[in-house]
Amino acid sequence: MAPDTQKAKVVIIGAGPGGYVAAIRAAQLGSGVDLVEKELLGGTCLNRGCIPTKALLACAETMETIRDAEEYGIQVGDPVADLPAMVDRKEKISAQLRNGIAQLLKANKVRYVQGTGRITAPNEVTVTGDGGETKIETEKIIVATGSEPARLPTFDFDQPAILTSTTGLELRQIPKSMMIVGSGVVGSEFATIYNALGTKVTMLELLPRILPTEDDRVSQQMKRILNKKGIEIMTETTIEEMVEYKPTGVKAKLSNGETLEAEKLLVSIGRSLNSANLGLDDVGVELGKRGEIVVNDHLESSVPGIYAIGDVVGGILLAHVASFEGICAAENTMGMDSVMNYDVVPACIFTEPEIASVGCTPSKAEEKGIETRVGRFMFGGLGKALAMGKGQGFVQLVVDASTDKIVGCQIMSAHASDLIHEVALAIKMGITASDIGRTVHAHPSLAEAVMEAAEAAHDKAIHAAPARK
Numbered sequence: 202m203a204p205d206t207q208k209a210k211v212v213i214i215g216a217g218p219g220g221y222v223a224a225i226r227a228a229q230l231g232s233g234v235d236l237v238e239k240e241l242l243g244g245t246c247l248n249r250g251c252i253p254t255k256a257l258l259a260c261a262e263t264m265e266t267i268r269d270a271e272e273y274g275i276q277v278g279d280p281v282a283d284l285p286a287m288v289d290r291k292e293k294i295s296a297q298l299r300n301g302i303a304q305l306l307k308a309n310k311v312r313y314v315q316g317t318g319r320i321t322a323p324n325e326v327t328v329t330g331d332g333g334e335t336k337i338e339t340e341k342i343i344v345a346t347g348s349e350p351a352r353l354p355t356f357d358f359d360q361p362a363i364l365t366s367t368t369g370l371e372l373r374q375i376p377k378s379m380m381i382v383g384s385g386v387v388g389s390e391f392a393t394i395y396n397a398l399g400t401k402v403t404m405l406e407l408l409p410r411i412l413p414t415e416d417d418r419v420s421q422q423m424k425r426i427l428n429k430k431g432i433e434i435m436t437e438t439t440i441e442e443m444v445e446y447k448p449t450g451v452k453a454k455l456s457n458g459e460t461l462e463a464e465k466l467l468v469s470i471g472r473s474l475n476s477a478n479l480g481l482d483d484v485g486v487e488l489g490k491r492g493e494i495v496v497n498d499h500l501e502s503s504v505p506g507i508y509a510i511g512d513v514v515g516g517i518l519l520a521h522v523a524s525f526e527g528i529c530a531a532e533n534t535m536g537m538d539s540v541m542n543y544d545v546v547p548a549c550i551f552t553e554p555e556i557a558s559v560g561c562t563p564s565k566a567e568e569k570g571i572e573t574r575v576g577r578f579m580f581g582g583l584g585k586a587l588a589m590g591k592g593q594g595f596v597q598l599v600v601d602a603s604t605d606k607i608v609g610c611q612i613m614s615a616h617a618s619d620l621i622h623e624v625a626l627a628i629k630m631g632i633t634a635s636d637i638g639r640t641v642h643a644h645p646s647l648a649e650a651v652m653e654a655a656e657a658a659h660d661k662a663i664h665a666a667p668a669r670k
């Protein structure tokens with residue numbers, strides 16, 4: 202039987218934070234939009250990434266707050282973690298958000314097509330779903346198929362003890378012990394969750410420091426904090442060989458010669474990009490070495506009319522980047538001239554305390570030949586932080602010495618993911634350290650630390666000792 206044929210102006214493949222945002226933006230501009238999704242609305246972010254981890258991190262933080270209750274003058278017993286209830290809560294939040302997206306798509310008259318999309322011609326997408334095959338003729342295509350946990354052949358992912366970031370969110374029993382391979386953002390967030398639930402966590406990192414892409418000061422402090430929480434960290438160490446898979450766990454031989462056993466082993470070594478089986482080769486879309494779809498600054502691929510956004514273009518693998526790329530690509534499919542700019546992208550890590558950064562670190566600025574002043578302020582000197590019992594961490598503001606403009610910032614603190622946006626806006630608008638330092642900040646607030654760091658760049662912070670001359 203010949204497949205059904207439909208018509209759309211823009212077809213988007215993948216309904217993660219890239220795809221569904223692109224769909225809404227194209228619809229706002231008056232396009233007929235078909236949004237194709239093979240699994241769940243919201244993609245990785247909403248169903249197995251940003252939101253589920255943050256829901257479980259909120260449970261972890263609540264456990265820690267209860268444990269610390271005595272410090273606040275409150276007597277309570279030891280908290281008991283009910284992981285199935287936590288996982289149910291997390292799933293309820295994801296379902297609520299999925300429902301919200303479905304309503305938004307409906308309100309914007311985006312047609313949601315359930316099934317697996319494949320590009321069968323530069324102006325045609327074929328969707329295979331429960332009802333068979335449908336061919337959609339279209340003027341433009343946006344590929345937003347995202348990424349999946351990367352898998353190494355060292356590990357047998359069919360074994361129940363081996364977890365990815367997806368299955369690590371679905372456990373209903375708290376493991377007694379967990380090895381985490383990879384100490385990047387995902388590994389560190391999982392370590393924070395399971396450590397708070399009572400699991401003995403060991404993190405293995407191939408490189409000399411954890412969170413290797415962060416500023417050195419941030420990784421050193423976070424290492425100390427995680428160690429203090431009882432998380433064991435082995436840097437310059439990896440798994441050489443899996444010695445045994447048992448129903449009760451795994452045994453691994455490490456590169457340092459030791460043997461380590463754990464009930465679960467979570468592999469968080471990065472992402473592989475979903476560009477296979479999409480028909481890209483057949484229509485001539487160029488792929489890079491990692492399978493990323495090569496795009497220009499308008500997010501158009503090597504084939505005119507076919508755009509790509511989000512993780513599958515292999516740039517900065519973050520949900521908000523995917524969404525901004527979605528807006529940019531959608532506008533371009535509608536004849537606008539939108540250029541994607543990656544100069545100011547905040548990135549956050551939801552450990553306890555949180556880490557947030559934007560722009561250059563001091564060493565990155567140096568590499569770029571920028572002469573800098575660095576203003577630092579410690580949360581240990583801030584009234585609000587101490588009142589909250591959150592005195593750990595610092596703000597580090599990187600300032601161009603010749604212009605006084607802010608070029609970067611790293612924050613480690615409670616609510617760092619909220620605080621970073623003042624600086625992101627400052628960098629985008631070309632605001633100087635003096636401007637921030639002389640903007641009245643409410644007292645007592647965590648944001649005062651940003652103001653103090655800006656003043657510290659000129660050695661004028663009121664609540665910090667002057668730098669030694």
Ligand code: FAD
Nearest residue numbers: 215217219239244245246250251318347511512518519520
């Ligand atoms: P995805 O969200 O991966 O969505 C792609 C969608 O395409 C999926 O729904 C998939 O089913 C669908 N699809 C694939 N192929 C096809 C096909 N052929 N046909 C139809 N549909 C298809 N980022 C942050 O910014 N903040 C965070 O706190 C954060 N935490 C994270 C925590 C974890 C554990 C992980 C794994 C990631 C996290 N991320 C975070 C990253 C973030 O989730 C991704 O960058 C983001 O989801 C990428 O969006 P996307 O739209 O490109 O792809």
